[in-house]
Amino acid sequence: MSGASQNGAPLLEVRDVAVRFEGIVALDGVSFTLRKGQVLGLIGPNGAGKTTMFNCLSRLYTPTSGDVLFEGKSILGRPAHEMAAIGIGRTFQNVALFSRLTVRENVLIGGHSHTSSNFVGDSLRLPGSRHTESQLESTAQELIDYLDLNDVADRPVAGLPFGTQKRVELARALSARPKLLLLDEPAGGLNHDELHELGRLVRQIRDDRDVTVLLVEHHMGLVMSISDNVVALNFGKKIAEGPPDAVRKDPELIRAYLGGDAA
Amino acid sequence: MSKLLEVKDLRASYGAVRVLHGLAFSLDEGGVTTLLGANGAGKTTALRALCGMVKCSGEILFEGKNLVGRSTEDIARLGVAHVPEGRGTFTSMTVEENLHLGAISRSDKGNIQKDIDKMYDHFPRLRQRRTQQAGTLSGGEQQMLAIARALMLRPRLMLLDEPSFGLAPLVVKEMFEILSVLNREDKASMLIVEQNAALALGIADEAYLLETGSIVMSGPAKQIGADENVRRSYLGY
Amino acid sequence: MELFTQQVLAGIATGAIYACMALAVVMIYQAINHLNFAQGEMAMFSTFIAWQFLEWGLPYWLAFILTVIVSFVAGVAIERVVFKPIENAPVLSHVVIFIALYSVINSAAGFIWDFTVKSFPSPFGSSPLFGSSLISAHQGGMVAVTLALLLLLYMFFSYTRVGLAMRAAAANPASARLVGIRVSWMTALGWGMAAALGSIAGMLIAPVVFLEPNMMISILLYGFAGAVLGGLTSPGGAVLGGFAVGVIENLAGTYIPVVGSELKLPIALVVIVVVLVFKPAGLFGRVVVSRV
């Protein structure tokens, strides 16, 4: 949709990735490329391997074979905790917040990867640590404003409604200043109005913050309206790829995923 | 039709935060009622209050008995089966054990195996996976298992919290078809909370619209679905 | 080599004690998802009750059965009276209550029956089994009883509705309530069964180690170790783990220099920890696979 997207340099290249656990083939030779500034929708039936792909990209899993390149370099040699620092941020399908901490603290932790401090400096409040802290605080406040979380900023996240928790996750992921943002079913639990708002927000984030987005989502309306490209998986294999309008009509996808009369 | 469930002035809070401000709604025997509303409106809390998972005040009359103050397990034993958000299956147990657990409070032990077979007819995919740990099922299969498990109680009333959550469109369709079959053929009464308002209104007889813990609109599902504001906010026309 | 075989056999004989206790440990773990530090003391107290019955002139098996029943009831009562009121307290508060119970029971036993060592009869006699000097008839009997209990437990958890309900209550209390399981009674039942199993363990162990208020301290530790080594979710694993701990302890005492008897326990524990580092759920523990 965005004109620039087809011309951007490849940010993420997934090459022939396969994942097998104890006899189950979760991913079977999947490849796709994500260009800078694009929004890519990853769709497919439950169990198709979408979340497994996400877990490979955030290095929680290591593919059995294949390679994943980010900005031209393989990420497979790096541990999971370096992903945030090189610019890959994510949210989780069922929300994985730090439940006993407040919204603000969650967002502050999101900034962990692009700041530095250590036990000694933090214990003694050395100038470096104070600087880090004020830097983290201003980023957090900015994101709390951006995502309209001021009302709940100092409440523990545990008691918040699901949709609000999803927004906190988004704020947390953004505070790491990702180049690539992996969104795992961000629309879960939202009604139509909120979905519309989310779609607008994702595109706004892409434009304001120079973030490339990879999105797993079941809500076709959302995926089709905000994605530049769509990749469809089924049983761990790629069954369709292309712009939303083309993929929507793909007969195999309709059969496996959308059902006869789905739009 | 007689009222199976009648809720009056239902109030609940989480700590100091009041979530429900005196809800009133009802459900006919054999009917389907849906609660609609934005994220945070209190739909999930309302369901949790009905089955004693959240402290609440007011009146919840279920077949004439007040459920307020009863424990979750007693409410289940009265015939209220709740399929919670996030499904709540016993992930470390097999599919078949999950189904047995659904019937654990029933006294007619002889019919249980027959009902399990019936569930496998409704959900053939569960039959294939009967000895598999529930945690290894896909999202759609887990949701089916959760519904099947609830049905094993032979409930008088089913509470469904976001049954379409995290499911592929095709699976969602299948799920709602099954729910509508269950309602038509087995006369199962249901109270459904659902983000996908179009789906929920399609199956429901009555609908209630919640905003920040209060009901702002109610009526037959068809009428609600035709309302201009509802259409714009919840159905996207 | 002969020394090795002998030590292994002797290890299995002591291992039977640990296996018995490990079974009780797994039982309570299944019910409440914790290790109960007071469990050894509960078993010790039960054994004193049995001893008192015998002193009063009751025949052995009658005393045995009465003790099991009393222990079961006491276990249920402890859950209802002590733990029910604080069921929503943080986990560590529960751990502290275990410690408190330990202190109360140990002190009460010493007060009632004093700290002198008492002998406790064996129903199987102490003659050597099959002419071997390494395993006595009593130890053979212990192995048999342990295996029989294991079988009973397995059948209980696999094939009865109550067993299924107990597992469900422990695995996911919120969902268990939703299907109508009275979770807190399941927990109480778990306590009762663990106390009953512990009393059997105590009565079988007492003829070997003699009866006194501190008799169970190290045995409970070995029992924990066995249960953890075998995998806390698997009663069969726990029994095997108990035997393994007995063997490891004996071999460590024999073959590792400087160790001597003082360091046997730490060395055995270190071996177990090393095993756990490579098999974090224990040797036979079930790893629950779920999707992230």
Add this chain to the structure above:
Amino acid sequence: MSVQKETVAHHDIGESPEGAQRAIARPAAPGAKTSVQTRHILFVALLALALFIPAFTKNFVVFQLTQTMVYAIAIVGLNLLTGFNGQFSLGHSAFYAVGAYTAAIMMEQMGVSYVWTLPAAGILCFILGFLFGLPALRLEGVYLALATFALAAATPQILKLSPLEQWTGGVQGIVITKPDAPFGLPLNQDQWLYYFTLIVGLILYLAARNLVTSRTGRALMAIRDNPIAARSMGVNTSLYKASAFGLSALYTGVAGALGAIIVQFVAPDSFTLTLSIGFLVGLVVGGVGWLPGALFGGAFLLFVPNIAENISKGLSGAVYGLLLILLIYVMPSGVAGFLQMIVSKARGGAK
């Protein structure tokens, strides 16, 4: 001691919110809602009180208060590990022992001043704690409990080993000379050690408080609440967990060194599992995840056994246990939860 599975293959994100809420630590400190100003005033008032106490009380009471502070330092250490990082330990008696023996050996056999034994004990324990924390990374919940338990069980036996006897004094232990007040201060030895411990304790407390409200502290809590998400946020969980173990051991080691100096004696049997369990009890009594609670925990550890003994000699263990049960009934989340409740009730009443 709930078993939390961290490994990705079997971690179930979002499962069992009940479990998450009942897990080790309680959510917020009771002070969280009181205003910063009130807390500062309270802090200064308490400090002033602490400064004047020795002037009015007997030496023995001063000694007991010093011992309370020493325990409190150890409990702060355990709190950093258990309350803030979610790792369980029954092995802290080992670090306390290492600290104590470091002080004893340095002072009596090397002639080093007592002041320097504290950093030495701290650094040594940090290293040992960090190294122990590495294999412990693989273990959680009851498994970690067992591993740390092994450490506690081994400590007295190792201290008794004959090859080490020339250093440790074997079963006999080591007697330590009490230091005098420096700079000609008009204080007796007990009074001086009280102030010395107060200063050390204050520094360590403030450092801990700074830490838990900083980037590093938040990373520790993130690991406690959700290790997978913490990693995805860029937290090097292995490094932080091992470091938390080291830091916790450092606090406990310094406490051990101070404890040896004030008691003037170290021997293997002072450092058994009972001591570790005592720290754990102290932690829960004070309030898991609330730093000032350590003082209440320390006081409980020192005074309650004596109280129990006074009530009934023969049944002192039972009385102690019953007092403990009673306390948990009244304050299921320790003093911290109790104060929080009072504060929120007072606020409710004020409105």
